[in-house]
Amino acid sequence: MNVRRTVLSSGLRIVTEEVPSVRSAAIGIWVNVGSRDETPAVAGASHFLEHLLFKGTTTRTALEISSSIESVGGEMNAFTTKEYTCFYARVIDTDLPMAVDVVSDLITSSLVTANDVDSERKVVLEEISMRDDDPSDLVQELFSDTYYGDTPIGRSILGTTESINGMSRSAVFNYYKKRYIPQDLVIAVAGNIKHKKVVEMVERALSRDGFLNVHGSPQVRPDTPIRIKNQQSVGLINRKTEQANMFYGVAGVARNDDRRFTMGILSAALGGGMSSRLFQEIREKRGLAYSVFSYSQQFAGTGILGFYAASHPTKAFEVIDVIREVLADVAANGMTEEEIERAKGAVRGSLVLSQEDSGSRMSRIGKSEIVYGEIMGFDEILKEISGVTSDAIRKVAGEFLVQRPTLAVVGPFRDGRKFEKVMGA
Incomplete structure (x- = not known):
C-alpha cells in the first residue's frame, strides 16, 4: 500500500495513495463536522452549508465552479x-x-450570501420533501429518532422544515467560519499522483485568504460512550403506502471497538445478500418481502445493527416475528461455519472490488484519517476479516x-400498539 501522510503546522492533514496504473486522480476534502455537532436551532x-459552498466564492461563480470540472469530463459533488x-x-x-484549486476554493473563500x-x-x-416521499429512506430516519x-x-442530517426555514445567513456563515478550519480538515488524494507534488498543490490552493496562517493539531472526534436514555420500542408514521417499510435494530459496537470486524461479518451473514439467513427465511422460503438487508453502523461512542424489510402491510407482523426468531436463534446458537465463511468471502470481495478506482481509494484513506486519525493497511483489514x-x-x-430492540x-x-405487542413492549 503506497499511502503517505503529511501534517502541516496548521493541523491540516494530507494523505495520498499513489496508483500509477490509472490515468485518473481523485481529491476529497473531509471536514470533521456533521449533524451531530449541531444544536436544535441550527x-x-x-448539510445546508454543503449546498451553499457551491454557490460561489470570491473568485468563482457557481457556474464557473461546476463548469471547470465538467468541461474536462470530471465529476464533482459533496455529501454530509x-x-x-x-x-x-x-x-x-x-x-x-x-481540481485541487477549485475544491479548495469552496473551503477557504465561499461567500454564502443572503x-x-x-x-x-x-x-x-425540496430535498426534505423528497426524503419524506421515499418510505425506505424515511423509515431509517424514523429509526434513528426512535432509538x-x-x-x-x-x-436528521437534513434538519427539519422549521430549522431550515428559521436559519439566517449569519447563523450559517458563522457555522462555516467556526467549523471549517485546518485542524478539522483532511485532504485525501488518490490516483496517478506523487505525494510531494500533491502537498505543494494543496498548500498553494489553501493558502488563499490566509487560511493556513494558524497553528493547530489534528482533531479526531473523541470516542466518548453515548448513553441511550429515551429509547422507544416502536416508532410509527402512518402513510398510505403499498408496503410496510420496517427497520428493526439493536445496539451495536462503537467505531473504535475491536469487535467491529466481527460485527460486520455477523451483519453480512444475517442480511448481507441473497444467501444470508434473513433473506433466505423471509424472501426465499416464505415469499414475505422483496427487499431484505442488514447493516452495521458505527459512530464515535455508539453504533447500531439494523435490519430492513418491506412487505405487504398484512404480512408485516409475520416479517417481524421471523426477524425476532432468527435473531434469537443466532444469539443462542451462533451461525454455521459455512454461513460465516460465505459472509467473510463476501465482505473481503466487496472491499477489494471497491478499490478498483481512484475515487474509492480516496474515500477509504480520507474517511479512515478523519474518523480514526490513522489509516489501517489494506492487508491488515483483510487479515482482521479473515481472523x-x-x-x-x-x-x-x-x-x-438480545439487546432491547427498536422498531420503526x-x-x-x-x-402502533399492535407493533408494541409483537415487540414484547
Whole structure:
C-alpha cells in the first residue's frame, strides 16, 4: 500500500495513495463536522452549508465552479453525514491541479450570501420533501429518532422544515467560519499522483485568504460512550403506502471497538445478500418481502445493527416475528461455519472490488484519517476479516442480538400498539 501522510503546522492533514496504473486522480476534502455537532436551532446546518459552498466564492461563480470540472469530463459533488462532510472531485490526472484549486476554493473563500441562503433554502426543503416521499429512506430516519431520541446523533442530517426555514445567513456563515478550519480538515488524494507534488498543490490552493496562517493539531472526534436514555420500542408514521417499510435494530459496537470486524461479518451473514439467513427465511422460503438487508453502523461512542424489510402491510407482523426468531436463534446458537465463511468471502470481495478506482481509494484513506486519525493497511483489514471466528460471532451475537430492540415502521397503520405487542413492549 503506497499511502503517505503529511501534517502541516496548521493541523491540516494530507494523505495520498499513489496508483500509477490509472490515468485518473481523485481529491476529497473531509471536514470533521456533521449533524451531530449541531444544536436544535441550527439543525441541518452542516448539510445546508454543503449546498451553499457551491454557490460561489470570491473568485468563482457557481457556474464557473461546476463548469471547470465538467468541461474536462470530471465529476464533482459533496455529501454530509452525522459526523463529517466531504467535498470531492475526480478528473484525469493532468487536471488534478485545477481540481485541487477549485475544491479548495469552496473551503477557504465561499461567500454564502443572503440571496444564496434564501434560494438554496428552497432546494433543501425540496430535498426534505423528497426524503419524506421515499418510505425506505424515511423509515431509517424514523429509526434513528426512535432509538436515540431528540439528541444530536438522533436528529436528521437534513434538519427539519422549521430549522431550515428559521436559519439566517449569519447563523450559517458563522457555522462555516467556526467549523471549517485546518485542524478539522483532511485532504485525501488518490490516483496517478506523487505525494510531494500533491502537498505543494494543496498548500498553494489553501493558502488563499490566509487560511493556513494558524497553528493547530489534528482533531479526531473523541470516542466518548453515548448513553441511550429515551429509547422507544416502536416508532410509527402512518402513510398510505403499498408496503410496510420496517427497520428493526439493536445496539451495536462503537467505531473504535475491536469487535467491529466481527460485527460486520455477523451483519453480512444475517442480511448481507441473497444467501444470508434473513433473506433466505423471509424472501426465499416464505415469499414475505422483496427487499431484505442488514447493516452495521458505527459512530464515535455508539453504533447500531439494523435490519430492513418491506412487505405487504398484512404480512408485516409475520416479517417481524421471523426477524425476532432468527435473531434469537443466532444469539443462542451462533451461525454455521459455512454461513460465516460465505459472509467473510463476501465482505473481503466487496472491499477489494471497491478499490478498483481512484475515487474509492480516496474515500477509504480520507474517511479512515478523519474518523480514526490513522489509516489501517489494506492487508491488515483483510487479515482482521479473515481472523473472525465462529466463537467470536457467537459471543457478539449472544451479547448484542438480545439487546432491547427498536422498531420503526412507515406504512398504512394508525395504531402502533399492535407493533408494541409483537415487540414484547
